[in-house]
Amino acid sequence: MSKPFLIVQLRPEDVVADSELHSIVRYGGLADDEVVRARAERDGVPTIELDDYSAIIVGGSPFDVSTPESDKSSLQRNLEASFMALFERIVAADFPFLGACSGNGLLGRFCGANISSRYAEPVGGVDVRLTPEGSNDPLLSGIPETFRALVGHKEACDDVPPGSVLLATSDSCPVQMFRLGTNVYATQFHPEADPEEFRVRIDAYKHHGYFAPEAAAALNASVAHEQTPHAHLLLRRFVDRYRDGS
Numbered sequence: 001m002s003k004p005f006l007i008v009q010l011r012p013e014d015v016v017a018d019s020e021l022h023s024i025v026r027y028g029g030l031a032d033d034e035v036v037r038a039r040a041e042r043d044g045v046p047t048i049e050l051d052d053y054s055a056i057i058v059g060g061s062p063f064d065v066s067t068p069e070s071d072k073s074s075l076q077r078n079l080e081a082s083f084m085a086l087f088e089r090i091v092a093a094d095f096p097f098l099g100a101c102s103g104n105g106l107l108g109r110f111c112g113a114n115i116s117s118r119y120a121e122p123v124g125g126v127d128v129r130l131t132p133e134g135s136n137d138p139l140l141s142g143i144p145e146t147f148r149a150l151v152g153h154k155e156a157c158d159d160v161p162p163g164s165v166l167l168a169t170s171d172s173c174p175v176q177m178f179r180l181g182t183n184v185y186a187t188q189f190h191p192e193a194d195p196e197e198f199r200v201r202i203d204a205y206k207h208h209g210y211f212a213p214e215a216a217a218a219l220n221a222s223v224a225h226e227q228t229p230h231a232h233l234l235l236r237r238f239v240d241r242y243r244d245g246s
Helices: 014-028 074-093 102-111 195-204 213-223 229-245
Strands: 005-009 035-039 055-058 097-100 121-130 146-153 164-169 177-180 184-187
Touching: 005 014, 014 035, 014 195, 014 229, 055 102, 055 229, 074 102, 097 102, 102 177, 102 184, 121 195, 121 213, 146 195, 146 229, 195 213
Parallel strands: 005 035, 005 055, 055 097, 097 184
Antiparallel strands: 121 146, 121 164, 164 177, 177 184
């Protein structure tokens, strides 16, 4: 029997966490028995034996690593400390990992990148461009040089994280995807997202500072016709590449 994928979530809202999980499973092409779910914001980052899993996928969250330490909740500080310890093991083993949005910020911070609001992006679709290194990466090979993806974040890496390779960029956010080693990946955009899933997030986060609450209806309309098949393909390729621990 193949090893499962560990999906670590950081979203306190059940409806958003459930929607995110459904999208990861759907677009990753994962079967129910291939998934182990961890609600880290509720139960803490689990004790993980890397050999028990094919790969780890981490989604987004309402937490910002660039928030001043004095303003972070004890929950957020504990989560960040746990992830830094986990990354020590993941990076040392070059263990398959894909972090999206918050996963990107956490990995970028681990690498020593400065995370700030300089390259925040409003909720919506963007054109993401592959770098030459991205075009040659196994997850991105053959994908159009420019493709659409859904974003919405209050912070991002200011520069390419030290020791990593930039795989994708955009006009509004220079670090859209990077790789550390051979198997450790992070995206600022959401490879799992589609318009339906983003509507759930828009409704849930309209009072979290991503946008003015009265703009929710317009944002829902703006993402309604976004098509992001190549972002989804990236996620599917990650799963296919590391299924069975290969």
